[in-house]
Amino acid sequence: MSSVTIVGAGLGGLMLARVLAVHGITAVIYEADASAGSRTQGGMLDIHEQDGQRALAMAGLKDEFRALVHVGGQASRVLRRDGTVLFDQPDDGSGGRPEVLRGALRRILIESLPAGTIRWGRKVIEIVPLGEGMHRLIFADGSTATANLLVGADGAWSKVRPLLSDARPAYVGTTFVETYLSDADSRHPATAAAVGSGALFAVEAGKGIFAHREPHGVLHAYIALSRPARWIEDIDFADASTARTRLVAEFAGWAPALTALITDGDTAPMLRMIHSLPNDHRWKRLPGLTLIGDAAHLMPPAGDGANLALLDGAELGEALAAQPDSVETALAAFEDRMFKRSTETAREAHRVLGLCLGERAPNSLIEFLSGALNA
Numbered sequence: 545m546s547s548v549t550i551v552g553a554g555l556g557g558l559m560l561a562r563v564l565a566v567h568g569i570t571a572v573i574y575e576a577d578a579s580a581g582s583r584t585q586g587g588m589l590d591i592h593e594q595d596g597q598r599a600l601a602m603a604g605l606k607d608e609f610r611a612l613v614h615v616g617g618q619a620s621r622v623l624r625r626d627g628t629v630l631f632d633q634p635d636d637g638s639g640g641r642p643e644v645l646r647g648a649l650r651r652i653l654i655e656s657l658p659a660g661t662i663r664w665g666r667k668v669i670e671i672v673p674l675g676e677g678m679h680r681l682i683f684a685d686g687s688t689a690t691a692n693l694l695v696g697a698d699g700a701w702s703k704v705r706p707l708l709s710d711a712r713p714a715y716v717g718t719t720f721v722e723t724y725l726s727d728a729d730s731r732h733p734a735t736a737a738a739v740g741s742g743a744l745f746a747v748e749a750g751k752g753i754f755a756h757r758e759p760h761g762v763l764h765a766y767i768a769l770s771r772p773a774r775w776i777e778d779i780d781f782a783d784a785s786t787a788r789t790r791l792v793a794e795f796a797g798w799a800p801a802l803t804a805l806i807t808d809g810d811t812a813p814m815l816r817m818i819h820s821l822p823n824d825h826r827w828k829r830l831p832g833l834t835l836i837g838d839a840a841h842l843m844p845p846a847g848d849g850a851n852l853a854l855l856d857g858a859e860l861g862e863a864l865a866a867q868p869d870s871v872e873t874a875l876a877a878f879e880d881r882m883f884k885r886s887t888e889t890a891r892e893a894h895r896v897l898g899l900c901l902g903e904r905a906p907n908s909l910i911e912f913l914s915g916a917l918n919a
């Protein structure tokens with residue numbers, strides 16, 4: 545089998561290239577970012593046994609992954625708007641969802657690849673089908689490349705997806721705004737204490753503050769608001785101070801230890817409007833072409849997207865390695881499994897978002913977290 549061409553060096557594309565390399569198959573990844581460090585890759589990811597950890601085992605990177613785990617990170621608590629703790633689950637080390645920094649996980653994947661696999665600064669702007677499963681990629685810098693087997697691992701706004709599907713991501717009606725507080729234990733002790741050692745959820749119908757402690761005293765938060773797109777677009781996020789004032793006004797009466805996650809950020813608040821593809825997104829098989837990760841199944845963040853991207857990459861790599869002379873059969877079998885898995889997970893992701901921010905929050909979230917503990 546000839547080299548596999550991957551667009552996107554996110555977790556999905558990197559995992560695919562790694563598993564292919566483990567099986568002696570070469571791959572090239574074209575990535576829009578100029579270098580591995582050109583964009584912050586913040587955020588803790590909980591890596592699940594059934595998908596993310598399975599993928600890392602298939603990639604032969606289990607030990608490297610274990611060395612990254614943030615001890616204490618699996619703790620979770622739910623707070624009322626006045627800061628009262630309603631639910632508190634410490635991390636006793638027995639949970640199956642160890643937390644790691646996304647940037648650190650991405651780095652072990654990058655470092656595991658043969659030199660030259662990733663072509664940085666190559667943003668795909670157009671893809672031209674050449675027939676017989678071949679495609680020409682045209683990059684923003686004017687260069688081109690030809691792919692015998694093309695995998696779109698290029699995330700929510702994939703350039704590869706339109707070759708296979710007319711589906712476009714739709715706004716789900718909820719927006720996250722991302723903030724960071726550094727040196728929190730000394731500079732923001734009340735907020736650091738409120739967040740605890742792992743994850744904090746302070747939620748009500750239509751609004752909430754999700755925060756997580758990262759290594760080195762960093763608090764990373766998502767301020768969630770269920771609002772129409774027009775309402776969000778009316779806020780000028782280029783003006784950080786005005787954006788903070790608009791956001792915190794939605795949390796009037798909340799404990800200052802919580803609203804500090806909106807007002808005291810060290811970085812400008814970053815807008816993340818949440819989009820999703822239809823839960824049952826799929827496509828008719830076309831030769832020489834497939835999608836993995838968010839490009840295939842974008843869903844609201846409920847702790848699964850990165851895990852699915854990792855498993856997609858690993859399973860596609862193994863499927864191709866198992867049938868190097870029957871690529872189309874391998875792709876069809878892989879897609880079939882991926883479609884079933886992603887439809888179920890996407891439904892659950894919408895449900896979990898509803899439990900966090902729906903009419904019965906925070907009770908619905910507490911029942912969900914308690915149920916997960918007792919399961």
Ligand SMILES: Cc1cc2nc3c(=O)[nH]c(=O)nc-3n(C[C@H](O)[C@H](O)[C@H](O)COP(=O)(O)OP(=O)(O)OC[C@H]3O[C@@H](n4cnc5c(N)ncnc54)[C@H](O)[C@@H]3O)c2cc1C
Pocket residue numbers: 551552553554555556557574575576577587588589590666667668669697698699700701702703720766816836837838839845846847848849850851852853
């Ligand atoms: C606010 C938020 C919080 C989240 N939290 C979690 C969580 O806690 N746990 C979890 O499991 N998931 C989480 N997710 C989901 C997770 O981030 C994604 O599902 C995951 O990153 C998908 O990986 P991917 O490799 O498919 O795509 P991406 O990570 O999006 O990677 C795509 C890559 O393709 C590159 N690219 C894009 N277009 C081009 C182009 N035209 N040419 C070349 N390169 C291109 C991009 O630069 C990028 O490097 C969250 C998502 C959001 C929005």
